[in-house]
Amino acid sequence: MSNLKQFIGAEQPRGPRGEWTGEEAVFTRFLQGLDSGGPGEREGFEAVWLALRRVLVGELKRRSLWTLSPAYVGIYGSASWADEEAVEELVADGFAFIFVERLRSLKAHLRLKPNVEGLIVRSARNFLQEAQKRHDPVGFRVFTVLRGAVRSAVAAGALHVVEGSSAVRRDTVLAFHAGAAARPGELAAEARSWNVDLLPDLITARGWEVRPLMARVEKLLLRLPAQGFPVFRFQDLVDPLRLDVRMRWRALWTSAQGEELPQPGEDDRLVMARIAVPARSLEERESFRSLLNCLEEGIENLAQRAQSKEYLRRLQMFLRCYAADAMPAPAGEELPSRRRLADLLGIPRDRLPDLFTTLQKLAEVCRQGAGKALP
């Protein structure tokens, strides 16, 4: 099996930073060679695999996901991307998303285009975006809210793009005065302090609640010049903020241990912790991911009041974060107390037992493979 060095090797075309350039049209030639009903072995499969791997790894790095747990994009059971199997699993997932599920669409465009390399790269980005949105809801939410607030400030003329994409990407440099020099300051400490004001709304706001939340973020943004940050790079703001949110959640779990022992009747939290921790065996990884997906779908299909479903969504999101961040710790011992969980998720404490029970039942149904036939 190829390792990391092989796929970044010199035998494949690459740009100055090792990114995929598409010069040899590997993807296009591969697709052109595919015939329905043809032999299973196809020319260029290996080359496509390596090229796709390079695209995905490049994109992980661009999104600052490379140093985080693979669970943030749905690859469970590996602590880091140094685990070769995790990368291979990601490529397999990406291959399914791009070539297997969207084969008809790719072939359609190939009828009018000589080259679909750009389309494949864009599809790989869509794949990772979707995976992160689903498996790292906290990080994705922070990024989305912050980006929305920054774009709103730019549209209002309060902020100016001095470098990079005007659509505000990670490497966009922004300034409060159009002529400011592009020397971004170090604002991690300031960004982290925002969470005192923004949590838990930053994570739990939905629908119409999001715009007021963005307005609050925008107010915090406008205080930056007075605090000595007239210029900043977007990723320097979003990364510490996102990291801090994750750390706060993680701190809650670890500090909860021994702080408040489970009370009689609270054992269901321990059961949920067991649900949320994926097993390490290869087969169980797959079924764990299916379980999370089934839980998500099951909540949407439940015949419950909208508010209850919203609480269940938050709990489900919490479990995903727990699964991603608390992987190495023993199962069932790190969940925060109900009081802290209720504060964290903005859920009335007395509702938690019923919600846990519902989730537990859903998990049982999902494990029996009947996720779509939920009550």
Added chain:
Amino acid sequence: MKRRDPQERSRRELDEALTRYGSERDREAARGPEPWPGDLFVLAETAEFPVEWLLVERGRQGRCLIVAADANPILGCADVAVPPEASGGPLSVRCDVGLQIGIESLRRGERTGSLAANDLDRVRRLRAEVAAGGVPDPKLGAGGEPDPSYEDWLAEIVLPARAALLPVAKEEPGLAFRRARKGIAAAAGLVLFLAVCGVSILAWRFHQGERQARQEVSRLLEESRRREAAYRRELESERQRLEAAYQKELAARRIPTPGSEAGRPLANLVYASFYPGASRGTVRELAAPPGTTYLFLLFYVGHRPLSVEYRVDVEKGAGGAIWSLGGLHLLPSQEVSVALPRAQVPDGAYRMRLYGVSGKERQDLGQFEVRIVSQLSHLPDR
């Protein structure tokens, strides 16, 4: 437990996808090239964008409503997600990003698949909802939340794709021009046909035969139309004849209007009263002396439940009613009365039926057998 190698798994999944794709292509090919609602197209004008076009409605004169669709799973609140297992899926249909385009533009494009009817319905319903104002801002992300990634996708891909297609939609030739073009095309076709006839006698003969066949068909059609018209005229004439006969019959049964006699007293009446039950089963003889003008008949109703009005039918033999006298009202003596002109009631046996009528209900109040005979002399026998 060792899981299957990811590469091996991907190869297997790809094989399955290719089989599915092949089946879909065969189905599409068997269906013929004409665009119909639910079909997906890629168009040369938007080839640089990863966008397909869904034909939503095909209107008159070749105008088609199409909306953008793409394979990015990100969704807005005005989008419909077609799942991977559905025909044409996975696809995100951008219901609010549509435009009108001529059918020719779609025929020039490549049909790449089609959606199932229920998915097309979902698109139509959501479009109707958007049009009715049910979606406050179609540019918002799922759940009505602002989503910069979604806004980017619209701004960088979907809307520019529509913009690239707009000139095509605007340059669509007008109706008059299309008609003229059709006419020119038809004329050119005719000229070509004639030229072919001139070159090939066989083709000419074939053409002649076809023309004769068409003439024969036209002749038969004309004859059929002529026969139908004649038949209709005959039917109308018969209807008028029957109507006239009916009116005549009706007039014959109508009580003669008093006319000039209305202002004059009636004289020489033969009077008779009928009571229910009294004459049942027997025949009452009514002698009419010479010079009798009317037979004045009274039918006693008594204390039976009152009706709104009354009717007397006079029957002769088995021929049914020769008189039907309706609209009769009760006299203070609890009787109804009729006067029959003697001239129209010749000697013979009659049956008289009395009915009470209330709305559509008719109640049989009695029937009376009468024989009218002429009395030779009103003088008493000596």
